[in-house]
Amino acid sequence: MAPILRLEHVAKSFGALKVIDDLSLAVEAGEALGILGPNGAGKTTLFNLVTGDLRVDAGAIEFDGRDVTALPAHARCRLGIGRTYQIPHPFGAMSVFENVLAGAAFGAGRREAECYDRCIELLVLTDLTRKANQPAGSLTLLERKRLELARALATAPKLLLLDEIAGGLTDSECQALIETVQAVHASGVSIVWIEHIVHALIAVVGRLFVINFGQKLAEGDPRAVMNSPQVQEVYMGIEAE
Amino acid sequence: MTAAAQIPAYRIERSTRASRLALVGFVVAVVALLSLPLWDGEDDLGSIVEICYMLALAQCWNLLAGYAGLVSVGQQAFVGIGGYALFAFTILLGVPPIPAVVLAGIAAAVLAFPTALIVFRLRGAYFAIGTWVVAEVFRGVMGQIRALGTGTGMSLPVAISRAVAESRAGREIVLYYTGLAIGIGTVLMVFFWLRSRQGLALTAIRDSETAAGSVGVNNERTKLAVYLIAALATGMIGALIYLEKLRISPDAAFDVIDWTADVIFIVVIGGIGSIEGPFLGALVFFGLRYLLADYGAWYMILLGATAVVIMLRAPRGLWGLLADRFDIQLFPVHRRVRLR
CATH class of the missing domain: 3.40.50.300 (P-loop containing nucleotide triphosphate hydrolases)
Incomplete structure (x- = not known):
């Protein structure tokens, strides 16, 4: 290949x-x-x-x-190309859901409403569903790392x-x-x-x-x-x- | 992803109870302001126009500094260009005054483009100083133009203020509605921008430029859009200001205290990086000015002291303090997930 x-x-x-x-x-x-x-x-x-x-x-x-x-x-x-940061860079004042949404809307280049299902799916995958509406800045370090993963996956990468x-x-x-x-x-x-x-x-x-x-x-x-x-x-x- | 994870039933909500109440309040306020000349006479119209344009300038600066990270101390460039463009369009080209206000905004946006090519090469504090220098250059250039009165400035001919409306009272009404349109229009523009997909990009840039780039947000283009739109609105506001003042000079039109420092005060006190903040800041600014109008220099000293105390005690401004404590948003720009 x-x-x-x-x-x-x-x-x-x-x-x-x-x-x-x-x-x-x-x-x-x-x-x-x-x-x-x-x-x-x-x-x-x-x-x-x-x-x-x-x-x-x-x-x-x-x-x-x-x-x-x-x-x-x-x-x-x-x-x-999708990436996570070693030191998480969350969008601190945006909600966890909006963090993932930003990845899906811009990285994957889709209309906002088309991304909702995928974002919820990624929150489930990274076990952040219950935190969806919290500001990302309020997450613990480990949760921030999972958010990094969810946000990177939301950009629909070929290479992660x-x-x-x-x-x-x-x-x-x-x-x-x-x-x-x-x-x-x-x-x-x-x-x-x-x-x-x-x-x-x-x-x-x-x-x-x-x-x-x-x-x-x-x-x-x-x-x-x-x-x-x-x-x-x-x-x-x-x-x- | 393989084996699509189970997606729970959900709903995305934009409005909250506070925002629905605020909408009612906003509509009531707009109706009251629109009908004000009918029940309050003409005495307060000038003050409300001033509040409108300071609020609009504050919303623009907040978009620049609070969201796009563009801390400009040179927005007076676009107030001045707008004011001078109004004089040029009406006096030299014979454009009617109100269309000239719109054209002045467009002129400011057009001049903002080459300005951006220069100042966008600078970052942080250098950007701030660069914008100020550019504003000084515009001030110097305007002072050289003979047709616009050189350094001493010029007055708007009576015929042109007559073109707004025949009587003084009629003029005040026209300027009042123009001011309202610009104030409300700017707030609505900022609101719908922040609420949209592009607003998501702008908010992401506010929170982390690095991460915004890494999820596909075109930071430079988004910032340029903010800079040009802010120049457009600021230019229109400048034109309106000088249509009301009837006299323009380079020193007044490109004044950093009046058109940028006061605006920064409003945004920082009210709460930078939120749409509600500038409202609260304008309230504090005009409230202090009203209370301290008779104390001369003490007014400036107290204004400065207020700014220092609020910056120390509440770095995200008064609105930041309230929003943290009560978890409220009056302008529903966020999205909330409701699981069912």
Whole structure:
């Protein structure tokens, strides 16, 4: 299958700090890819480059067979890139329902009334129905993370970027999240998931991509990657013998 | 999603009990204002026109700063352009005064477009200063135009004020209804905008620009639309102001205190980022001015002190305080889910 997302020699610096350093990466259509890396490795910056929140210094980004390097964030969203933020960015004074509605109305480009059913469905899926009329700013952190997911799904993405949505969950909550993401994946959405909760990641993704200092450290089958000496050393902090 | 989740029966409500009551109040107020000249004579008409245009300016500034994040301190540019455009259209081109008010708004919006190309490159405080500088440039340019009286300004010829209505009383009535139309029209425009799908985008931008972009909202285009529409309304208001004042000069027409600082006071005191806020702010502003009219400089000092206290105690203004405590909205721009 053709890749849905392709990054070619992408670079991004903040001042003297090279956050993403000549990184290339491809995600096949229908694939679920996990991204691992220590704090500060450049994972979230990578997402911001893909979504257009940040512009690349060098390199090209192709989405669904189209060069999107120069497109602004809203245009990339409308083409089918949905994302959640690691630090939730709710529309705080809008209701939870209206947050999801904004995603459906603009990301999916539909008339407002046509979106209502889908929005309610997503509130049920993310267990936010009872909070529908509350201001999103009043939600707890975990609820905000679920809202991030609901709002991103409302944009009807072809590619969904998940940025650490499993942190802080109990085992049963984590299991429910895994099932939700699996269902989204099964419906044909390609997924790229940044996550420190490795068992959750491995339950969903078919391939891992490990970043360190903005560069690819390892890539491939999840178990093989996790067992590779360089990942053990860098990511787990264990000295390779 | 596979296995479509069970959707409970639901209904989306827009109006609330408070908003239905407010609608009745709004209609009663509009009817009372429309019939005012019949039962209250002409003494208060001028004050009500002033309240109308300050409220309309406040609604425009609130749309800019409270929703689109465009903290402009240069809206006096469009008041001045509107006022001068009125003089130019009526004196130089012979357009009748009331159509000239509308044309003045369009002129302001047209000039707002190149202005936006410049100031939209700036962000935050730089944007604010940029808008002020642009307003000063317009003031300077208007002061150079000989046909419009250069720096000393000019008066509207009697023939043109006669074209509004023959008698002074008749003129006041015409200006009163024009002022009402602009005041009520601006409020309704802001209301229907905020209630619409585009209003959802604007409210999203208010709450988080980053997230708005990430869900497909075209932030730049939405902001440009707000800027141009605010210029259109502000230009019409400026024209109306100078049709009433009958005399214009660059220093008065592009005055930052009268046309922007006072307006910011109204919005910030009343409650920025809500449609109800400017109403409450206008009430406080005109109430204070009425009570303190005889105290000269103390008026400005108390106005400033009020602003400081409210900003410290209620950062979202008086309306924010009320809305938090009682969970009310008078203008039903939100959507509520009712599960059945």
